[in-house]
Every structure is written in C-alpha cells, then in structure tokens.
Amino acid sequence: MPDTRPGMTGHFSTVTISGVSFTADLSGALYWDDEHLLVVSDLHLEKGSSFAMRGVLLPPHDTTETLARLDTVIARYQPRAVIALGDSFHDREAHDRLSVAHRATLATLQAGRDWIWIVGNHDPDLPRNLGGSIASDVGIGPVVFRHEPTGAAGEIAGHLHPKARVSRRGRSVERRCFASDGERAIMPAFGAYTGGLSIRDLAFAAIFKSLEFTAHVLGDSRMHAIAAARCS
Amino acid sequence: MPLSDPDSLSAPLPEAFSRWFARRGWSPRAHQLALLTKARANRSALLIAPTGAGKTLAGFLPTLVELSGMSPKTRTTPLPPRSAGEKAGGLHTLYISPLKALAVDIARNLETPVAEMGLPIRVETRTGDTPASRRQRQRRYPPDIMLTTPEQLALLLASDDAPYLFASLRRIVLDELHALVTSKRGDLLSLGLSRLWTIAPQVRAIGLSATVAEPESLARFLVPQIISPPSAKRRGGVGGGGLFSGDGVDVRNAASPHPRPLPATQGRGGRGEDAAPSEEENPAADIVVAGGAAAPVVEMLDTRERLPWAGHSARHALGEIYDLIKRNKTTLVFVNTRSQAEMLFQDLWRMNDDNLAIALHHGSLDVGQRRKVEDAMTAGKLRGVVCTSSLDLGVDWGDVDLVVNIGAPKGSSRLMQRIGRANHRLDEASRAVLVPANRFEVLECRVAIDAVNENAQDTPPLRPGALDVLAQHVLGCACGEPFLAEDLYAEVKTAAPYADLSRADFDDVVDFVATGGYALKSYERFARIKQDKQGRWRVANPKVRQSYRLNVGTIVEESMLKVRLVRSRRGGSGSTGTVARGGRMLGQIEEYFIEGLVVGDTFVFGGEIVRYEALVEDEVYVSRANDADAKVPSYMGGKFPLSTYLAERVRLLLADQRAWKGLPDQVREWLSLQSYRSRVPGAREMVVETFPRADKHYLVCYPFEGRLAHQTLGMLLTRRLERARVRPLGFVANEYALAVWALGDMSAMIRQGRLNLATLFDPDMLGDDLEAWLAESALMKRTFRNCAIISGLIPRRFTGEEKSRRQVLFSTDLVYDVLRKHQPDHVLLRAARADAATGLLDLRRLSDMLARIAGRITHKELDRISPLAVPVMLEIGREAVYGEASDELLAEAAEDLVREATGT
Incomplete structure (x- = not known):
C-alpha cells in the first residue's frame, strides 16, 4: 500500500502484534502510530572499526551511513520517542570510538524526543553519557520490547537479524525482513554492515514453534508479505 | 645453413647427454638445442x-647440462651463510606451473634423465601438499631444482630468508605461460619475478x-622492464643476431640482452648510482619457435540429422559422436561447460551397447575421481573421455588419436590448443x-576451421596488472625485509604487466595495505604495515604475517557445497523432515546455483538427474530422480566468451553470400530465408528487428559480442526502454544475439518516431545508466568481493566460517554499497571496475x-519472428531470464500467500 503522507516516498506495510497495529517501514524501522514511537534494532555502530581493530580494515563509513539512514527515517515519522532495540554498538568500547561529528549527529537526532537504549549482548553496559536512558526492556500496553527474543507473546525483539530468501526458476532474491506470527515479532537489523540469518534457521523455529509465521520482506521499493514456508 | 649464431653448433650437447639421447633412440630437436644456446x-x-x-x-636441458658440469662443491654459492655450513649447493632452477599436479608429474618425468645419466641433481616439488617438515628442510637445504606454483613462490618470497634461499638462483622455467598470463595469477607471478630479479x-x-597471437609481448614478461628513461645506447647481444630459420626452428632475436634495472645489492636493491639502466625500450626475451609440427586436420561433423535451431547439447549428433569414439582408439570429447559434460556423458552411456570405456572429467568432480580417470587414461584403458577445460592443460597423454569439440569453439587459439591434445607425435x-x-x-565452427588452417591466433593481449594483486604483493613484501616505497615502486615496474603503473596508483595501494586507504583517516592506529625511522615499511605485528600466509593467491573459489546422494524422502515440504544421512559423495556444486532451487527441483549432476532434497550445513542432499529431463537448466554459459576475432569472421562470413556455399545445405537455406524475410547483417552493420508475438512485442539485435557483453547491453537497454515507457518485461542473450520483450509496441513507436534506435544504442548508456546499474548489479558485487579477498581486505577464512555457520559475519555486498556511496574513487572500487571491463560484464x-x-x-x-531470431528466442525459458526485478520475484512469492489465504 503506497503511503500518501507528504515526504513519504517509500512504502510500508502494516503488521499487527498482540492486537497493536504497527507500520513496518521499508528502511527496517517499526513505527507505532498511536504512541508516536519509532523502533530500530541492531544498529551495530562502529562495526567497521571493530573489525579494523582485529586487522580487517573494513571501510569506516558504516557509522556515517547508519546514522544517515536513521536521520532519514526520523525526519519522515517525526517520532516523539525512539527505542534502539539493543546491539546499537558493535562492541563494548564502540561508543568510545564514535567520532566527535557522529556524537553531534546523534545528539541532534535525540533532541526534543525521548530516546531509550535497550542493552544487547554486544553492548551490555552502555555509559550514561550517550544521551537518552538505558533499559534492559520496555513494556508498553500489551507489548514488550527487548533485545533477545524469548518467544513470549507480545514481544518485539531483534538480535537474530532475520532475512528471507525466495527462489524461482533458478534465480533467488535474499533480503532483510520482519518476522512475525501476529503474537510476537523479530525486527531486521538496521545497521549498514549487518548481515542476516535465514528465517529457516533453527533459532527462529525456537521462537515461533512452527513455520506459521510471515516474513515482511524489505524489497527494493516496497514491502512483501511472504509465508515463511515459502522462503528458504 | 646460414646461421648467425655459430655457438649453436660449436657448443653441442655434452657427451653424457648425446649418449643418453642416442640410447633412447632420439636426437635432440632443433628448438631444444636453440634453448641451450640461448642459455649459454x-x-x-x-x-x-x-x-x-x-x-x-627443452626447458630443463640448460639446467641439466649446467648442473652436470658442476661438482657439488663448485656449486656452493658464496653467500653469507645464515647458519654456517648448513647450505650445500643452493637453489639453481625454479620451475613454475599453473597446476600442482603438473609440477608433480614433471618432477617424476625429470627423474628419468637424471637417474639414467647419473646426474648429481636433487629435484623436489613444493606445493600446498608438501608436509611442513619437508618445507622446513627445503629452506635450509634447497634442492637444485624446485618445482612449484605461483602461490608457493609468493609464500617463499614473503619471508626474510628469501634472499638466502634465492640468491643462488640461475634459472626460472615458466610452464604453460600462455595460460598463466591471462589471469591474475599471471600478475602475481610477474610480481614474484620482479622480486627475484x-x-x-x-x-x-x-x-x-603454446602459440599465441603476440609472442613479442609475452616475451617481455620474462625479463625486467626498464624503469628509468631509456637512453639511446643499444648493445649487440652476446647471443644476438637477427633471424635464422631452417631445420624447423625459427629463432628471432627480439631485443637486447638481459638488462639489469636494479643494482645487484644484497636483498632489496636501492637505487644506487650504478643502477642506471641503459637498454632500449620494452626489453624482451628471445623467441624460439619450434617448427616441424604437422598441420592439424580439422573437419566439421557433416551431420545426417536435422541441425537444431538452438541449444548446446548436440544431442542430434549423439549417434555420430558415439561412432567416432567407436572408430578411434582414444577420443577426447571437449565440451564448454560442466553441465554439458554431465549431460553428454549420460547420453553416451545410454547408447553404449558396446560397453566402451567412456569416462567423465571436469573440475567439480571429486579430486580422487579425477585422478582415477587420468590414471586410466595414461594406462590406455579408456576409449573416450568427456571433459571440460579441466583437461586443456596438463601432461601429455600418449595415445589420444582424436579430439572432438562439441559446440562453439569460442576462439581459434583455444581450439588449436585443444586439438593439440591429440598430437601424440x-x-x-x-x-x-x-x-x-x-x-x-x-x-x-566454419570460421574457426578457416582460422586453424591459416594458423590465425586470437589469444587476448597481455593484461595490465591488477591493483588488488599488487596490494597482496605489497603486504607480502612487508612480511619479508623492510622496504622503501620508491625502491619497491621501481622494482614492481620491472614486471611487464606493471610497467605502466603510475606512482599515484602505487601509493594508493601502499596506503590501502597500511590503513585501508580511506578518506576518514581513522585507522592509523590499526595499521597493518608501518614505517620505521628510515621510512622503511614493515609488518606491524606477526599476526599480519600469519594472515598474509593464510590468504595468499588470486584464485577465489566460488562458494561450494558438497553434494551427497541420499534416498528420496518425498512428500512433505520444508527442511524439517528427516533425510537419510551418509550417502555417496558426488562432488561439489556452486552455492549460488543451489540458492536458486526449491526442494523437489531436478538438475543434472555427476552424470545423472538428481532431485534436490535438502541443505544440511554445507552439504546438499540429492536423490536419484527418474525424470527424463532436468527441471532447472544449469547451462550458465561457457566460461569463455566468443573471441572478438571469431565474431568478426562470423560477421564477414554472413555478409559474403558467395562464402555460404561452404556451409551445410540446412544452414545455407536458413540464411537465404533470412535475407528474403528480413536482412542478413552486413560486416559492420547491426540489424535490429522488431515484431509482435502472442501478446508481447520483441526487439532482437545481433551484436555478435558474446553472452557477457550482451547481458550487460540487455540490462542497460531495458533501463532505457523503461524510461521511454516501452514497459520492457525481460531479455535473454546468447553469444550472437539479444532479445528484449515488452508490453509496448516498439515497431509502432519506432515508426512514429517515439523511439529512436540511434539514441537507444547511443554509447552514452555507458555513463549514468551504467553507474546506476552497477550500484545493484550482482555481477559487480561478485567482482568486488573477489578484489576484496585478493587484496587482503577480507580474509578468506571468514568466508569459510560463513559457510559452516550459515551466518554471515559481514557481507561484502554491504561493504560495496557503503564504500560506493561514501568513497567512490577508492582503490578497491577502481580495481573492481577494471575487472568489470574485461570480466563478468565485458564492458x-x-x-x-x-x-x-x-x-x-x-x-x-x-x-513475425525472423529465421535468424529463432535461436535466441528459443533460449527464453531455457536460460535464466535477466532484467526481472527483485521486487517482481518477491511479489510473486507474496501472491502465493494470498492464494493460500483465500483458498484459490
């Protein structure tokens, strides 16, 4: 369904989780209209420099790119609050490596809205000086936001970086996706360098208990809802 | 006999060698003696x-003769002994082959003359299979002759005892040089040579x-290229002297004696005063051409059957191919792709009532299985081998008396080399x-036969050296003795592929190796190589050295999965069912091919039709299928596109009606019908046909530039047609033609001037349209990934981990996207674009x-469709269709969900 709001060029689809209706954005962000809440997961900021420390000199432009994408989606929805759903930083020292310019960008994005860092396995103890507040999980109404999925009803999590592959006539397309069965959802990774794990991996079976869930796939210009059983 | 070089007669073979030749009933061949003369x-x-x-x-004769004349003592090279008394003689000759197996075979073959003449020569191989203890020993007590590969040479050089190991070296023998220089392995080898010089x-x-189109440029590869402005002085060579021919040998003196671009200092040369090279431009080795080979006899199968319009299987001629194998002692049957080999092998066995020993050989079969076939072949036990380019190179087999080439020959040199495999005498x-x-x-085939008869060669020109390979070399050098950038720059330029390397590119590469070469200077503290107080570069820590050793080489394997035959499970979908484990291993298959399949799809592998059952870890489970035809074609095009030279000749043949009489009746009639119904393209003209068919409109053109270039053209044309509101739906390309189909009526639009063909085919499509497409092209991303691995940005072992864990640590596609956006002129992107020009995109x-x-x-x-358009139109449905946007594919899968939900 094309969006008609001004400034919206992308597409989105609607995902219902525990009775709450969310907008799954083509960028990989999730928006809760009623709460004016934007959720992004697994930013993995400074992943490039994290590899560089270990001798793999990946281009250092990933933080610039991830923050630019975040800026775009925040400008589009103008949320009152933002939740970063864990693994916002690729390693425990990554926040120390943020450049002055990137810190300033972050501060601009945080200005005038609530900002909640949910801790993840990559960034379990975030410092206080990043702006916003820090939490292990956040519950709002019937929904709870936490980094690692437990499979509980009403849970919106990240951590697994879901991606789905569709194969037809000897050709295949693989893209990031939201995975949801209506009771719980796992968000795609938002970071520029974050790869993915196939939704057919056992990790997803452990959460959804069956293949009865839907992959909301981030296409090139629109979202596609595809049955998990149809993906590989 | 007019000989300008009297030495060739006055310096005959030493006594022991003459006797040995005589005892075997041989006499030395002219070119063998010519090489000896050159060496002297x-x-x-x-x-x-x-x-x-x-x-x-011939290649080893100078070495054997030299070594036979030395006592082990006189062979001791006056080197500063590393650990006193350990070194006995020192390495004399280094032999480098593109194939590990070839090095091993050559070593075995050398043992014969060495043993029979009782020469005091130690010959050893060094490959990836050489045990660590032997490697260790080889460093301390080098053999006289070492046989190895370009990768092993790079490893040997990337160590601080390289000067010790190689200082005594007198001779390098480079085998199958024509094959090596066409790839990045050739670049790596050339850089290794520059170190050795x-x-x-x-x-x-x-x-x-083998015979090549431009032997002169290949000859440059063998000697250091000049590094400073040439002075006019020309020296007459010791062995120089014009051209002489006779007795089946043609020796051309291509250039000056061996120049010496760098001072002969120990280890890495500085640019001392005495360096001043003074040879003329483009120094090259002398060229010796072996004559006396009988011209090959090549014919085209004059089939009794109906010639197919399209396809590559040659199934129509199966009976005739089988008869050829039956009538000859041993036949090599070459095909262009692995899956064609599979298919043909299977078909031949179906009709093999005589139980002829026919074997299959291609690159993705299990190594043990391949060795078995090769051994059976050597033992003369086989009547036929169906094979791919996997047998283009390698040791000669005695008794092959016929070569059959199925399908397009692609290039005349390639064909001649294949035919040469039958040349037992x-x-x-x-x-x-x-x-x-x-x-x-x-x-x-017609023009290829003409080309063979004229001995016309079409090997590609020598490639300019790739920057990603240079990056690997720079890191390797830093693992050895520390170096100054200007010294290494001068040295690298002595390698022929890098003779024109600019200092700016070189500096970018060094910067890349050190800190990644990024605009954001944030990686200084993570530098892999660092400068000392004298400005000399060295590795920052031992881990870098270790990483280099694990990642050396330029061959980036396609990500492969093992294929295992299991019992069919049938019924049930998804991968949660149980599959009987532990079946027979059939070989390996490219991961990207499997990614395109869904469970239940059938394809040809290991000579049979199999059903895809499941993917478990890095193994593909398949079962035997009883279908007559595989559901998913795996043609994937040949590895090599039609050569520009043959394409040109095909166009000339088409344009010249009188030449058609040399063609089979069926083909002549086909072409005549084309000139009646449409038009046969002229030599320099491009014919574009438009016609309606069913509910779509088609555009077919005939560029004759090979599948890769046509695919790229198809991608760019569909973009433009999209903008012109023609609503293109897809396209398909073969070696000769390209067909695009659309909803819009292109005939009418051209007629009404709403679509202009000159504009559509304007070269400016290589500007913005190309840039836009490159951003998302999977082929470009694959090209970038290869560059990232070869350059050492991404360690190979990471890609290995990916496979077993099925979870990506990071994807090079994402790195490509980010780098392209934030630093489009980065050296690695430049390297990838250079590859795309001649590689997968053939720009x-x-x-x-x-x-x-x-x-x-x-x-x-x-x-309606023209006769010439039929072949490419028939590829629709057989070939993967390009130009199908990812969103369409996803939308189709999403539809399934809707259908399921609504029960329709």
Whole structure:
C-alpha cells in the first residue's frame, strides 16, 4: 500500500502484534502510530572499526551511513520517542570510538524526543553519557520490547537479524525482513554492515514453534508479505 | 645453413647427454638445442611450441647440462651463510606451473634423465601438499631444482630468508605461460619475478608457451622492464643476431640482452648510482619457435540429422559422436561447460551397447575421481573421455588419436590448443572433429576451421596488472625485509604487466595495505604495515604475517557445497523432515546455483538427474530422480566468451553470400530465408528487428559480442526502454544475439518516431545508466568481493566460517554499497571496475561494439519472428531470464500467500 503522507516516498506495510497495529517501514524501522514511537534494532555502530581493530580494515563509513539512514527515517515519522532495540554498538568500547561529528549527529537526532537504549549482548553496559536512558526492556500496553527474543507473546525483539530468501526458476532474491506470527515479532537489523540469518534457521523455529509465521520482506521499493514456508 | 649464431653448433650437447639421447633412440630437436644456446649466451628465452614437441625437456636441458658440469662443491654459492655450513649447493632452477599436479608429474618425468645419466641433481616439488617438515628442510637445504606454483613462490618470497634461499638462483622455467598470463595469477607471478630479479640479478628465464597471437609481448614478461628513461645506447647481444630459420626452428632475436634495472645489492636493491639502466625500450626475451609440427586436420561433423535451431547439447549428433569414439582408439570429447559434460556423458552411456570405456572429467568432480580417470587414461584403458577445460592443460597423454569439440569453439587459439591434445607425435597431424550444436555454431565452427588452417591466433593481449594483486604483493613484501616505497615502486615496474603503473596508483595501494586507504583517516592506529625511522615499511605485528600466509593467491573459489546422494524422502515440504544421512559423495556444486532451487527441483549432476532434497550445513542432499529431463537448466554459459576475432569472421562470413556455399545445405537455406524475410547483417552493420508475438512485442539485435557483453547491453537497454515507457518485461542473450520483450509496441513507436534506435544504442548508456546499474548489479558485487579477498581486505577464512555457520559475519555486498556511496574513487572500487571491463560484464567489448555500430543500425519491422531470431528466442525459458526485478520475484512469492489465504 503506497503511503500518501507528504515526504513519504517509500512504502510500508502494516503488521499487527498482540492486537497493536504497527507500520513496518521499508528502511527496517517499526513505527507505532498511536504512541508516536519509532523502533530500530541492531544498529551495530562502529562495526567497521571493530573489525579494523582485529586487522580487517573494513571501510569506516558504516557509522556515517547508519546514522544517515536513521536521520532519514526520523525526519519522515517525526517520532516523539525512539527505542534502539539493543546491539546499537558493535562492541563494548564502540561508543568510545564514535567520532566527535557522529556524537553531534546523534545528539541532534535525540533532541526534543525521548530516546531509550535497550542493552544487547554486544553492548551490555552502555555509559550514561550517550544521551537518552538505558533499559534492559520496555513494556508498553500489551507489548514488550527487548533485545533477545524469548518467544513470549507480545514481544518485539531483534538480535537474530532475520532475512528471507525466495527462489524461482533458478534465480533467488535474499533480503532483510520482519518476522512475525501476529503474537510476537523479530525486527531486521538496521545497521549498514549487518548481515542476516535465514528465517529457516533453527533459532527462529525456537521462537515461533512452527513455520506459521510471515516474513515482511524489505524489497527494493516496497514491502512483501511472504509465508515463511515459502522462503528458504 | 646460414646461421648467425655459430655457438649453436660449436657448443653441442655434452657427451653424457648425446649418449643418453642416442640410447633412447632420439636426437635432440632443433628448438631444444636453440634453448641451450640461448642459455649459454646468458639470454632469457620464450619457447613457442605445440604439445608433444618435447617442450619440458627443452626447458630443463640448460639446467641439466649446467648442473652436470658442476661438482657439488663448485656449486656452493658464496653467500653469507645464515647458519654456517648448513647450505650445500643452493637453489639453481625454479620451475613454475599453473597446476600442482603438473609440477608433480614433471618432477617424476625429470627423474628419468637424471637417474639414467647419473646426474648429481636433487629435484623436489613444493606445493600446498608438501608436509611442513619437508618445507622446513627445503629452506635450509634447497634442492637444485624446485618445482612449484605461483602461490608457493609468493609464500617463499614473503619471508626474510628469501634472499638466502634465492640468491643462488640461475634459472626460472615458466610452464604453460600462455595460460598463466591471462589471469591474475599471471600478475602475481610477474610480481614474484620482479622480486627475484632484485634478489638474484643473474637469473635468466625460459618461458614455455603454446602459440599465441603476440609472442613479442609475452616475451617481455620474462625479463625486467626498464624503469628509468631509456637512453639511446643499444648493445649487440652476446647471443644476438637477427633471424635464422631452417631445420624447423625459427629463432628471432627480439631485443637486447638481459638488462639489469636494479643494482645487484644484497636483498632489496636501492637505487644506487650504478643502477642506471641503459637498454632500449620494452626489453624482451628471445623467441624460439619450434617448427616441424604437422598441420592439424580439422573437419566439421557433416551431420545426417536435422541441425537444431538452438541449444548446446548436440544431442542430434549423439549417434555420430558415439561412432567416432567407436572408430578411434582414444577420443577426447571437449565440451564448454560442466553441465554439458554431465549431460553428454549420460547420453553416451545410454547408447553404449558396446560397453566402451567412456569416462567423465571436469573440475567439480571429486579430486580422487579425477585422478582415477587420468590414471586410466595414461594406462590406455579408456576409449573416450568427456571433459571440460579441466583437461586443456596438463601432461601429455600418449595415445589420444582424436579430439572432438562439441559446440562453439569460442576462439581459434583455444581450439588449436585443444586439438593439440591429440598430437601424440609431432610429425603426425592431429585430427579433430567439430560438432556444432546449433545453426549459429555451424558458422562459428566454419570460421574457426578457416582460422586453424591459416594458423590465425586470437589469444587476448597481455593484461595490465591488477591493483588488488599488487596490494597482496605489497603486504607480502612487508612480511619479508623492510622496504622503501620508491625502491619497491621501481622494482614492481620491472614486471611487464606493471610497467605502466603510475606512482599515484602505487601509493594508493601502499596506503590501502597500511590503513585501508580511506578518506576518514581513522585507522592509523590499526595499521597493518608501518614505517620505521628510515621510512622503511614493515609488518606491524606477526599476526599480519600469519594472515598474509593464510590468504595468499588470486584464485577465489566460488562458494561450494558438497553434494551427497541420499534416498528420496518425498512428500512433505520444508527442511524439517528427516533425510537419510551418509550417502555417496558426488562432488561439489556452486552455492549460488543451489540458492536458486526449491526442494523437489531436478538438475543434472555427476552424470545423472538428481532431485534436490535438502541443505544440511554445507552439504546438499540429492536423490536419484527418474525424470527424463532436468527441471532447472544449469547451462550458465561457457566460461569463455566468443573471441572478438571469431565474431568478426562470423560477421564477414554472413555478409559474403558467395562464402555460404561452404556451409551445410540446412544452414545455407536458413540464411537465404533470412535475407528474403528480413536482412542478413552486413560486416559492420547491426540489424535490429522488431515484431509482435502472442501478446508481447520483441526487439532482437545481433551484436555478435558474446553472452557477457550482451547481458550487460540487455540490462542497460531495458533501463532505457523503461524510461521511454516501452514497459520492457525481460531479455535473454546468447553469444550472437539479444532479445528484449515488452508490453509496448516498439515497431509502432519506432515508426512514429517515439523511439529512436540511434539514441537507444547511443554509447552514452555507458555513463549514468551504467553507474546506476552497477550500484545493484550482482555481477559487480561478485567482482568486488573477489578484489576484496585478493587484496587482503577480507580474509578468506571468514568466508569459510560463513559457510559452516550459515551466518554471515559481514557481507561484502554491504561493504560495496557503503564504500560506493561514501568513497567512490577508492582503490578497491577502481580495481573492481577494471575487472568489470574485461570480466563478468565485458564492458570494453560492449563499448567497442557501440562505437562500431554508431550510424550503422538497420531497422527491420517484421510481422513475425525472423529465421535468424529463432535461436535466441528459443533460449527464453531455457536460460535464466535477466532484467526481472527483485521486487517482481518477491511479489510473486507474496501472491502465493494470498492464494493460500483465500483458498484459490
């Protein structure tokens, strides 16, 4: 369904989780209209420099790119609050490596809205000086936001970086996706360098208990809802 | 006999060698003696010789003769002993082959003369399989002759005892040089040579090559190129002296004696005062051409059957191919792709009532299985082998008496090399039969036979050295002795592929190796190589050295999965069911091919039709399928596109009606019908046909530039057609033509001037349209990934981990996207673009073609498909269709959900 709001060029689809209706954005962000809440997961900021420390000199432009994408989606929805759903930083020292310019960008994005860092396995103890507040999980109404999925009803999590592959006539397309069965959802990774794990991996079976869930796939210009059983 | 070089007679073989030749009933061949003469004159030489000409012995003769005349004591090189008294003689000759197996075989073959003449020579191989203890020993007690590969040479050089190991080196023998130089392995080898020229300035090279189009440029590869402005002085060479021919040998003196670009200092040369090289431009090795080979006898199969319009299987001629195998002692049947080999092998066995021993050989079969076939072949136990380019190189087999080439020959040099595999005796003509699989291939076979008869070569020109390979070399150098950038720059430029390297590119590469070469200077503290107080570069820590050793080489394997045969499970979908484990291993298959399949799809592998059952870890489970045809085609095009030279000749043949009489009746009638119904393209013209068919509109054009260039053209054309609101739906390309289909009526639009063909095919498509497409092209991303691995940005072991864990640590596609956006001129992107020009996208050829046809497009508006268009149109449905946007594919899968939900 094309969006008609001004400034919206992308597409989105609607995902219902525990009775709450969310907008799954083509960028990989999730928006809760009623709460004016934007959720992004697994930013993995400074992943490039994290590899560089270990001798793999990946281009250092990933933080610039991830923050630019975040800026775009925040400008589009103008949320009152933002939740970063864990693994916002690729390693425990990554926040120390943020450049002055990137810190300033972050501060601009945080200005005038609530900002909640949910801790993840990559960034379990975030410092206080990043702006916003820090939490292990956040519950709002019937929904709870936490980094690692437990499979509980009403849970919106990240951590697994879901991606789905569709194969037809000897050709295949693989893209990031939201995975949801209506009771719980796992968000795609938002970071520029974050790869993915196939939704057919056992990790997803452990959460959804069956293949009865839907992959909301981030296409090139629109979202596609595809049955998990149809993906590989 | 007019000989300008009297030495060749006055310096005959030593007594022991003459006796040995005589005892075997041989006499040394002219080119073997010519190489000896060159060596005695201290010259490097390139030997151009066909298979079966005793090339290997020729290459080693100078070494054997030299070593036989030395006592082990006099061979001791005056080197500062590393650990006193350990070194006995020192390495004398280094032999480098593209194939590990070839090095091993050559070592075995050398043992014969060494043992029979009782020469005090130690010959050893060094490959990836050499045990660590032996490697260790080889460093301390080097053999006289070491046989190895370009990768092993790089590893040996990347160590601080390289000067110790190589200082005594006198000779390098480079086998199958024509094959090596066409790839990045050739770049790596050339850089290794540049190191050796510094460490051992006395070293001379012998290159062994099949016939190539430009032997002069290949000869440059063997000697250091000049690094400072040339002065006019020209020295007459010791072994120099014009051209002489006779007795079946043609020796051309291509250039000056071996120049010495760098001072002969120990280890890495500085640019001392005495360096001043004073040779003329483009120094090259002398060229020796072995003559005396009988011209091959090549014919085209004059089939009794109906010639297919399209396809590559040549199934129509199966009976005739089988008869050829039956009538000959041993036949090599070459095909262009692995899956064709699979298919043909299977078909031949279906009709093999005589139980002829027919085997299969291709690159993705299990190594053990391949060795078995090779051994059976050597033992003369096989009547036929169906094979791919996996047998283009390698040791000669005695008794192959016929080569059959199925499908398009692709290039005349390639064909001649294949035919040479049947050349068991030099003075007997090789026999070959070409079997075209469709009508276009008849044209290609016809012009290829003409080219072979004229001995016209079409090997590609020497490639400029790749920057990603240079990056690997720079890191390797830093693992050895520390170096100054200007010294290494000068040294690298002595390698022929890098002779034109700019200092700016070199500095970018060094910067890349050190800190990644990024605009954000944030990685200084993570530098992999660092400068000391004198400005010399060295590795920052031992881990970098270790990482280099694990990642050396330029061959980036396609990500492969093991294929295992299991019992069919049938019923049930998804991968949660149980599959019987532990079946027979059939071989390996590319991961990207499997990614395109869904469970239940059938394809051909290991000579049978199999059903895809499941993917478990890195193993593909398949079961035997009883279907007559595989559901998913795996043609994937050949590895090599039609050569520009043959394409040109095909166009000339088409344009010249009188020449058609040399073609089979069926083909002549086909072409006549085309000139009646539409138009046969002229030599420089491009014919574009448009016609309706069913509910779609088609555009077919005939650029004759090979599948890769056509695919790129198809991608760019569909973008433009999209913008012109023609609503294109897809396209398909083969080696000769491209077909695009659309909803819009292109005939009408051209007629009404709403679509202009000159604009559509304007070379400016290589500007913005190309840039936009490259952003998302999977082929470009694959190209970038290869560059990232070769350059050392991404360690290979990471890609290995990916496979077993099924979870990606990071994807090079994402790195490509980010780098392209934030630093589009990064050296690695430049390297990837350079690769795309000649590699998977074949941009250079496309751009040449667009320039050629500018102003020469002829449009034919037809009411139905033309005879010439039939072959490419028949590829629709057999070939993967490109131009299908990812969103369409995803949308289709999403539809399934809707259907399921609504129960329709």
